[in-house]
Amino acid sequence: MPTSRAVFDEEMRELQQQLMLMGTMVDTAIGRAIDCLQRLDTPEARSLIADDAAINHKRAEIEEKVVQVIALQQPLASDLRFLLAILHNVVDLERIGDHAEGIGKIVVLHAGRPLVKPLVDIPRMATKAREMLRGSLEAFAKRDVEASRQIADDDDVVDALHDQVYHELLLYMLRDPATIERATYLIWVSHNLERIADRATNICEQTVYLVTGKMQEINTSRY
Amino acid sequence: MIMTTTAQKVEAEKVEKDIILDIQELSVYYGKFRAVNGVSIPVERHKVVSLIGPSGCGKSTLLRSLNRMNDLIPTARVEGKVLFQGEDLYAPGADPIDIRFRVGMVFQKPNPFPKSIYDNVAFGPRINGFKGKLDDLVEESLRQAALWDEVKDRLKDSAYALSGGQQQRLCIARTLAVRPELILMDEPCSALDPIATLAIEDLIHQLQEQYTIVIVTHNMQQAGRVSDYTAFMNMDADRAGYLVEYDATQQIFTNPQDKRTEDYISGRFG
Numbered sequence: 001m002p003t004s005r006a007v008f009d010e011e012m013r014e015l016q017q018q019l020m021l022m023g024t025m026v027d028t029a030i031g032r033a034i035d036c037l038q039r040l041d042t043p044e045a046r047s048l049i050a051d052d053a054a055i056n057h058k059r060a061e062i063e064e065k066v067v068q069v070i071a072l073q074q075p076l077a078s079d080l081r082f083l084l085a086i087l088h089n090v091v092d093l094e095r096i097g098d099h100a101e102g103i104g105k106i107v108v109l110h111a112g113r114p115l116v117k118p119l120v121d122i123p124r125m126a127t128k129a130r131e132m133l134r135g136s137l138e139a140f141a142k143r144d145v146e147a148s149r150q151i152a153d154d155d156d157v158v159d160a161l162h163d164q165v166y167h168e169l170l171l172y173m174l175r176d177p178a179t180i181e182r183a184t185y186l187i188w189v190s191h192n193l194e195r196i197a198d199r200a201t202n203i204c205e206q207t208v209y210l211v212t213g214k215m216q217e218i219n220t221s222r223y
Numbered sequence: 224m225i226m227t228t229t230a231q232k233v234e235a236e237k238v239e240k241d242i243i244l245d246i247q248e249l250s251v252y253y254g255k256f257r258a259v260n261g262v263s264i265p266v267e268r269h270k271v272v273s274l275i276g277p278s279g280c281g282k283s284t285l286l287r288s289l290n291r292m293n294d295l296i297p298t299a300r301v302e303g304k305v306l307f308q309g310e311d312l313y314a315p316g317a318d319p320i321d322i323r324f325r326v327g328m329v330f331q332k333p334n335p336f337p338k339s340i341y342d343n344v345a346f347g348p349r350i351n352g353f354k355g356k357l358d359d360l361v362e363e364s365l366r367q368a369a370l371w372d373e374v375k376d377r378l379k380d381s382a383y384a385l386s387g388g389q390q391q392r393l394c395i396a397r398t399l400a401v402r403p404e405l406i407l408m409d410e411p412c413s414a415l416d417p418i419a420t421l422a423i424e425d426l427i428h429q430l431q432e433q434y435t436i437v438i439v440t441h442n443m444q445q446a447g448r449v450s451d452y453t454a455f456m457n458m459d460a461d462r463a464g465y466l467v468e469y470d471a472t473q474q475i476f477t478n479p480q481d482k483r484t485e486d487y488i489s490g491r492f493g
Contacts, residue, residue: 005490074444076476076488213478 008073015065015086016141019093022058023137026096027130029055030196033103034126037189038119045107048100055097059090081213085206089140092199096133099192099199106185116172116182125161125193128154132200140207148204152219158197159221165190194223243268243435244289244405249303250463251284251293258284260463261303264454266405271427271436273446273472276456277487281464282439285456286407289437290326291319307405324351327398331410333390335382335397340365340374343382343393347401360400367433368396369426388419395426399434406430408438412445424449443488447476455484 029048036044066083069075075083132154139147169183169190198221209215244266251259259281266272274282284293291312293299305312312322324347335343344361353360361378365371370392374385382393391411398406408427412420427436427449440446446453453475455467468481479485 008490076443076447077479077485079489080477 011069012082015062018062019086019089020137020141022062022090022093023133025055025058026093027133029097029100030126030130033100034123036107037103040107040110040112042108042112045104048104052097052101055094059094062090063087081210085210088206089203092202096196096199099196102192103189106189110182110185113182116179116186121161121165122186122189125158125190128158129193129196129200132197136200136203140203143207143211145208145211148207149218152201152204155197155201155219155221158194159223162190162194241268242266243308245306247304247306249288249301249305251288251299251301253296254298257463260465262466264466264469266435266437268435269431270451271431271438271449273450273453274437274439274456275446275453279462280456280458282456283409286409286437286439289407290323290328292328294319324401325403326405326407327401327403329394329398329406329408329411332414333387333394335390335393338382339379340382340393341378344396344400347397351401364396364400367399368392369422370396388415388422391415391423392426406434406436408436410439410441413441447472455487457483
């Protein structure tokens, strides 16, 4: 028969796996969001919006399990910090899912009208934000503080791209007021991606907390 | 530039913190067996300190050495110092009887005397030659131990008629009746149910306003709930108990600095 500690360790391993699974769900959602934006694929956007429910459900499932483990195992020290970090991380992942869903909603609002400009920096932002997301979860799994700090630094790259997209779209709007609505949509998309990078940074902060016991902001976003 | 040594800094901190009990490099031997090895713990006035650690690591031995209860074991001897209010409890001429009045002890199992509730509480003051109003002292002690309302109508009943939790509070009242300055508790709740345990824990919080408490407990949650500071002890290969880490309870249970503490409190052994 496994010892109590072995059962507890197994429960925590399972939670770690569930967190990674949720990360994959969210990462896929961002990819789909950018794809359907590029193709202005409204049906796919609607399906993406509907699928956000699965991400929300996964968050509730993980939270419920964490509450159960805290109540039954009464964890302390790094075990407790791990469970608290999981609770924080599922909130950030769920919100990242909402940002992807938000991009889907913008595609629906766009209603098939052509994009105001070809997408260059927005896909770059998405790629960088997804790299940060995957990296932050991997660093959490490996309890790698150094990697977490480096990933958090990348938030500046996404912020700079957001700046660029924003100013570029302002110029479009100034030149041709007929683009204002569609240009604003793209600013929202860019903002959603910028927020995704911020939330990946939050996950990095949880890794630092898990390992060191210290809560600290490791990169302050300009937005 | 004024140079201060580490020892001077430690001393200055102790003054600032109002250290009532200063355990310095204390080792306790039973014959040739060293049960406690070089433990140093400063205890602040009006604070609760928990001693935690695996069975046999010397927690109770350490606790008993704080009011010279180990003197009752013929082969026991100590090295190091226990400064209580600045005076070494083991200095030649220190009176163990006087020390036990000033440093009270509550044991694991409630151990009331086969006497009435009243006489249990009055016992210490009587042999101590108490001159005041004994009734008042008994009432006050029982009130401080949060037992008065439950027993005020039956003070002449045998203490054995009380429940386990009440008996333990009676033992606490008996300890308080001699007005100690420091109270030692050796797993005071291990024989009690959760409700009686909570009553004792609430009591510890109240007593803290007037007393300083050192408590041995095997219950991590209890240490977390009642104490300001926690000392984690472990034992060597030769079974001598030593101090691993002493810090604010909050620090010990959320982010201990020593891996051995972390492994112990989170139940990772071997």
